[in-house]
Amino acid sequence: MILVENLTRKFGHHTAVNNLSFEIKSGDIVGFLGPNGAGKSTTMKMLTGFLPISSGSISIDGLDVDKNAIKVKHKIGYLPEGAPAYPDMTVYQFLHFIAAARKIPRKERALAIDSVVEKVALASVLNKSIENLSKGFKRRVGIAQALIHDPDILILDEPTDGLDPNQKHQVRKLISALAETKIVIVSTHILEEVTAVCNRVIIIADGEKRFDDTPLALQQRSKYHNAMTIKLSYMADISGLLELPGVADLKHDKDTKRVTIFSEEQQDITAIIQDYVHKQNLPVDLIFPEQGRLDDVFREITRSQVAEGEVS
Amino acid sequence: MNETFIIMRREFSSFFATPVAYIFIAIFLVMSGVFTFLIGDFYARGQADLLSFFNFHPWLYLFLVPAISMRTWSEERKSGTIELLMTLPFTTLQIMLGKFFAAWLVLGTCLLLTFPLWISVNYLGDPDNGIILSAYMGSWLMSGAFLALGICMSALTKNQIIAFMLAIVISFLFVLAGSPVVLDTLQHWAPNLVIDTVASLSFLTHFQDISKGVITLNDALFYLIFIVVCLYAGYVIIEQKKAN
Numbered sequence: 001m002i003l004v005e006n007l008t009r010k011f012g013h014h015t016a017v018n019n020l021s022f023e024i025k026s027g028d029i030v031g032f033l034g035p036n037g038a039g040k041s042t043t044m045k046m047l048t049g050f051l052p053i054s055s056g057s058i059s060i061d062g063l064d065v066d067k068n069a070i071k072v073k074h075k076i077g078y079l080p081e082g083a084p085a086y087p088d089m090t091v092y093q094f095l096h097f098i099a100a101a102r103k104i105p106r107k108e109r110a111l112a113i114d115s116v117v118e119k120v121a122l123a124s125v126l127n128k129s130i131e132n133l134s135k136g137f138k139r140r141v142g143i144a145q146a147l148i149h150d151p152d153i154l155i156l157d158e159p160t161d162g163l164d165p166n167q168k169h170q171v172r173k174l175i176s177a178l179a180e181t182k183i184v185i186v187s188t189h190i191l192e193e194v195t196a197v198c199n200r201v202i203i204i205a206d207g208e209k210r211f212d213d214t215p216l217a218l219q220q221r222s223k224y225h226n227a228m229t230i231k232l233s234y235m236a237d238i239s240g241l242l243e244l245p246g247v248a249d250l251k252h253d254k255d256t257k258r259v260t261i262f263s264e265e266q267q268d269i270t271a272i273i274q275d276y277v278h279k280q281n282l283p284v285d286l287i288f289p290e291q292g293r294l295d296d297v298f299r300e301i302t303r304s305q306v307a308e309g310e311v312s
Numbered sequence: 313m314n315e316t317f318i319i320m321r322r323e324f325s326s327f328f329a330t331p332v333a334y335i336f337i338a339i340f341l342v343m344s345g346v347f348t349f350l351i352g353d354f355y356a357r358g359q360a361d362l363l364s365f366f367n368f369h370p371w372l373y374l375f376l377v378p379a380i381s382m383r384t385w386s387e388e389r390k391s392g393t394i395e396l397l398m399t400l401p402f403t404t405l406q407i408m409l410g411k412f413f414a415a416w417l418v419l420g421t422c423l424l425l426t427f428p429l430w431i432s433v434n435y436l437g438d439p440d441n442g443i444i445l446s447a448y449m450g451s452w453l454m455s456g457a458f459l460a461l462g463i464c465m466s467a468l469t470k471n472q473i474i475a476f477m478l479a480i481v482i483s484f485l486f487v488l489a490g491s492p493v494v495l496d497t498l499q500h501w502a503p504n505l506v507i508d509t510v511a512s513l514s515f516l517t518h519f520q521d522i523s524k525g526v527i528t529l530n531d532a533l534f535y536l537i538f539i540v541v542c543l544y545a546g547y548v549i550i551e552q553k554k555a556n
Contacts, residue, residue, distance in 0.1 A: 048399040050554070073401040080399070084392035086322075088329040100318045101400040145396070 001025055002047070002153065002183060006056035009042055009207075016042040018207035019056070024200075026152075027180045031194035031201045031215070032187040035302050039207040040187045041081050044157050047185070048078045060153065074103070077151035079159055083142030087131035091122055091141055094130060095148060102149035116144045119174060135162040143171065153183045160193060172197045191294040195219070205302035219292025221300070225266045228273050231258045231286035240280065244272050260290065315402050319410025320417070327380075327418050336380060340422040343372055348429065361439050362447065365429055366523035369451045370487050370515050373458040378479035380418060381462025384411050385550060386472045394554055408547050412456075412463060412539075419455045423448055443525025450522030453535045454515060458483055460542035467546040467553070483515075490514025 002024040009017040017039040024030055034040045045051040047058060049069045058065040060072050085094055095116065099109040117123055120140040125133055130141060143159055159175070160168045175184055175197050186197065194201055195215040203211035203218075211218065219225050232238070234257075241247055241261055248264040263269040270289060277284050327333035344365065348354050352364025388394040397407060433439050462479035469475050488494055489510050498507045511517050518531040 045395070050395055050399050070401050070403065073399060076399070078396075078399045080392060080395040082392055084396050086326065086393055087391070088326050089322075093325075097318070097322050098400070101315075101402065103401065 001061060003059045004047075004056070005058075007043070007046065007053060007058060008055045009039075009046060009051065010054045016207050017046070017204075020204065020207070020209055021056075022202060022209065022212060024183050024185070026183055028200050029175065029178075029184045029198045030186070031198035032185055032204070033189075033191070033194065033201060033298065034187075034204040034210075036189075038205045038302070040204060041157055042207075043204070044078075044155055044185070044187060045080075048076055048155055049073055050080075074149075075152050077146035077149065077154045079142045079146045079156040081157040083139045085130045085138065085141055085145070088129065090127050090129055091133070092126045094141065095144060098145040098148055104149055112148050112150075116148045119147065120144045121170070136164060136167050139163055140167070140171075143174070152181070153185075154178065155185045157187050158189070159186060160188065160190065168193075191298055195294070203298070203301050210301045218294060218297055220266055221297045222292030222294070223262055223296070224260075224290040225292035226268050226270075227260055227262045227290040228269060229258055229260045229286075229288055229290055230273070230277065230282075230284050231256070233257075233283040233285050236283050238282065241273070241276065244269070244276055246272060315406040316410045316413070319402065319407055320414045323411050323414030324417055327414070332380075332383075333418055336376065336418070337422050337425060340372070340376055341425060343376070344368070344426055344429075347372065359437075362429060362433055362444055363523060365426070366447045366451055366519075369454065369523070370519055373455050374483050374487055375480065377419065377455060377458035378462045378465075378476045378483065380415050381459050381479060382466055382472045382476040384415065384463045384466040385546070386466045386470055386475045389554070390470045390472075398554060404547055404550055408463075408543055408550070412460060412543060415459055415463070416452075416456050419459065420452055423452055423455075440525070445525075446527050447523055447525045450519070450525075450527050450531070453527075453532060454519055454522065457515065457535045457538040457542070460539040460546075461486070464542045464546035464549065467549040486513060487515045490517035 002022075004020060004022050007017055007020040008015065020039075020043060032040050032044070042051065046053050047060075047065070049065050049072055053066065060075060063072050065072050086097075089097065092113070095113045096109065099112055104112050117126060120143050122137070122140055122144055125137050130138065133141065139159065139162055143156070146154060146156065154175075156175075160171050163171060172193065175186065178184060186193075188194065195218075198215055201211060201213060201215050201218050202209060238250070238259060241259075242250060246264050246267050246269045247261055249262040251260040251262070253259070261269065261273060274287065276282075277287065327336075347368035348362075348365040352367060354364045357364060385394070388397060398404065402410075430441075430444060433444075434441070458479075461483055462475070465478040465482065466472075466475040468478065491514070495507060495511060498510060502510075512534075518534045521528055522531055
């Protein structure tokens with residue numbers, strides 16, 4: 001369990017993380033979102049004990065990060081931003097060094113390396129120097145070193161950055177497959193990654209927490225959540241739609257001949273719309289429900305507060 | 313202890329993973345040969361000892377040790393591996409010591425590889441091998457002082473070249489402090505206390521007896537304390553700067 005209370009980090013006059021509090025339990029896969037410079041990496045660096053805390057506290061399984069640094073570090077697997085690794089070592093040498101550093105007993109090291117190499121598919125480059133690897137392989141080496149000691153807590157700073165779609169899919173699958181008893185914290189810029197992998201989302205901006213709930217709740221924030229879009233074969237009178245119970249608004253796109261119907265309080269209006277279309281014999285080619293548009297929600301969450309901040 | 317050893321092993325093998333260590337050793341051996349035979353007049357002195365070899369060690373270390381020490385922390389910080397290293401279950405002190413001992417071992421290897429000189433001098437005459445051994449030990453100890461200073465400078469900056477230059481300049485001050493040039497200049501106006509202090513901080517002064525094979529407690533302590541102080545200063549700097 002990770003308990004963060006009133007965490008603050010200042011760099012000179014700049015407050016990178018401001019009064020951040022949250023609690024993460026086993027089984028949580030947390031998507032850590034925020035604009036660039038929001039304080040994501042800074043928070044992760046404090047969680048892993050790399051950066052000292054200005055004020056507040058972090059406790060991991062009841063251990064204070066500052067006072068029990070070594071014990072806490074044993075529990076955590078960490079992929080720092082940019083997946084740094086020693087370029088002059090081969091992948092095998094590097095993983096062997098990490099295994100030794102992680103105090104994996106000598107006899108089990110080969111096994112631990114084998115298992116992690118299989119998990120992230122590194123067998124083909126095992127004896128290559130890290131400096132000669134492609135970006136995707138380097139990232140996977142970084143993930144491998146974070147996983148090698150089977151940590152209870154896995155903190156990954158942008159694990160899919162620079163990977164191609166296949167590799168991204170692989171990494172997401174890997175994260176989802178991690179035991180349910182673990183804590184995983186993933187920072188990312190890619191919003192669909194969060195809905196694909198995480199069961200919890202924390203959004204921070206300007207060092208402050210803006211959102212902390214499930215990915216579904218994030219989607220529900222979108223105007224488009226539970227909205228319906230219909231495509232008309234030719235123009236027809238659809239004003240009647242507005243009279244339907246639960247319909248809040250219509251948005252007509254003349255170019256694509258599509259009409260998006262927004263529901264009141266994001267209730268499910270599928271049945272009502274289908275029924276109406278059927279009864280009125282509207283010339284509908286296509287009818288489909290909308291997903292919440294995360295990009296919009298993300299912008300709204302991270303921006304609106306900035307505007308407020310400027311006013312106050 | 314085990315942790316320090318793990319870091320030391322990684323650092324040591326990383327010196328040999330790239331040409332750095334080989335080039336360094338080659339230059340070290342060539343330079344020490346040049347100093348001993350050409351400048352030190354090894355043959356002309358007609359004595360079966362290695363004084364002409366050891367005499368030049370402070371000057372040899374002045375340029376060569378910073379080349380070994382400059383990468384210690386600068387590279388870690390520049391490439392970001394410092395974040396990886398320091399989130400592994402190591403303390404900063406263990407990392408510092410691991411890095412220091414690895415580089416010190418490289419310097420020790422260099423000294424060991426000068427053994428043909430020792431063979432030559434034994435072939436040519438009948439030297440006191442005890443003296444030679446203690447001079448070797450003393451020289452290694454002094455190289456540790458240069459090294460600790462260089463590591464401290466490397467902790468200061470992400471730029472290896474700056475670390476290299478800083479290490480040379482500051483080492484130079486410590487070497488020069490005991491040279492006649494500095495001491496003669498001071499003689500005219502400075503009180504004896506100042507002159508003694510300056511001289512006592514010099515690598516040269518403390519190496520004079522060592523090069524003759526006499527390791528006094530005073531000299532050994534000077535180098536040991538110098539090493540500890542520099543490494544501690546580096547430790548403080550890294551704790552402050554690691555995230556910048």
